[in-house]
Amino acid sequence: MKIIKTLLLSCVLLLAARTESRAQDWYGIATWQISFPAGDTKDFVDEVSYRGFGMEFRKALNPGSTVGILGGWNVFHQRTSELIEFENGAASGSQDRYINSFPIMLGFHRYFGERGGTRPYVGLNGGGFVLIQTLRLGTAEIEEDSWEWGLTPEAGVVVPMQYGAAFIANARYQWSPTPQTLAGTDADLTYWAIHLGFVWEQQ
Numbered sequence: 462m463k464i465i466k467t468l469l470l471s472c473v474l475l476l477a478a479r480t481e482s483r484a485q486d487w488y489g490i491a492t493w494q495i496s497f498p499a500g501d502t503k504d505f506v507d508e509v510s511y512r513g514f515g516m517e518f519r520k521a522l523n524p525g526s527t528v529g530i531l532g533g534w535n536v537f538h539q540r541t542s543e544l545i546e547f548e549n550g551a552a553s554g555s556q557d558r559y560i561n562s563f564p565i566m567l568g569f570h571r572y573f574g575e576r577g578g579t580r581p582y583v584g585l586n587g588g589g590f591v592l593i594q595t596l597r598l599g600t601a602e603i604e605e606d607s608w609e610w611g612l613t614p615e616a617g618v619v620v621p622m623q624y625g626a627a628f629i630a631n632a633r634y635q636w637s638p639t640p641q642t643l644a645g646t647d648a649d650l651t652y653w654a655i656h657l658g659f660v661w662e663q664q
Contacts, residue, residue: 486521490629492658496535498560501648505594506558512536515656519570527570531586535562535635535654545596556598562650563591564635566613579620582631586613589637592650596643603643609650611637619660627660 494513498506513536519529537560545552566588574580593606617631637650 487662488519488521488527489661490517490519490658491515492517492533492629492656494533494535494657495655496537496635497653498537498651499653500651501642502537502560502651504648505642506537506539506560508537508539510535510537512538513654515564515658517568519568524576525572527572529568529570531564531566531568533562533564535564535652536560537562537652545598552598554598556596559593559595559597560650561593561595562635562652563593564611564613565589565591566611568613568615570615572619577621579618581618582616584615584617586615586633587611590635590650592637592640594640594643605641605643607640609637609639611635611639611650617656625662629656629658629660631656 492515494515496510496513498508498510513534515531515533517529517531519527521527537558539558540555541558542555545556564586566586568584568586570582570584572580572582589608589610591606592609593604596603613633613635615631615633617629620628620630622628633654633656635650635652635654640648640650642648
């Protein structure tokens with residue numbers, strides 16, 4: 462239910478942006494995402510995630526820049542028997558560790574090159590993450606969900622195709638300094654993500 466509620470919230474935000482798009486300077490983006498845990502995130506889940514997707518809407522401010530809104534879902538999972546330490550003890554044994562990360566952000570992007578051609582770009586997104594951490598150990602399960610503020614710089618390229626569509630590829634560094642682990646210790650949420658997808662022009 463928590464995941465469903467989060468997805469509904471993301472859809473509402475994205476559809477709100479879509480409802481306002483009546484001119485040709487609005488663009489929709491759908492991507493498949495591959496994510497690589499880093500830093501404190503890697504200490505909890507050390508497996509590459511191929512389960513991720515994202516939706517965005519961007520509005521052109523001028524031929525060289527856009528502002529927009531994005532939502533996404535990245536799922537990390539690892540099965541391990543490593544020792545996990547808590548404030549009042551430790552536990553070992555077969556475990557399933559999950560991180561569900563739902564970024565919801567506003568972004569600004571700056572493009573290079575001529576309009577209608579291949580355009581590299583850089584951007585910065587700011588907002589937060591709905592973060593759900595889960596640990597399953599035997600028949601026991603610990604789960605914690607929270608809202609965490611964060612930033613996401615990115616760099617990418619847009620390659621035009623036919624009929625007003627384009628291919629997009631980018632890399633993002635997802636970062637939030639505010640989370641706590643299930644053990645109650647401070648830990649940044651950090652991971653790299655590669656996004657591959659398509660852009661379409663709103664009519």
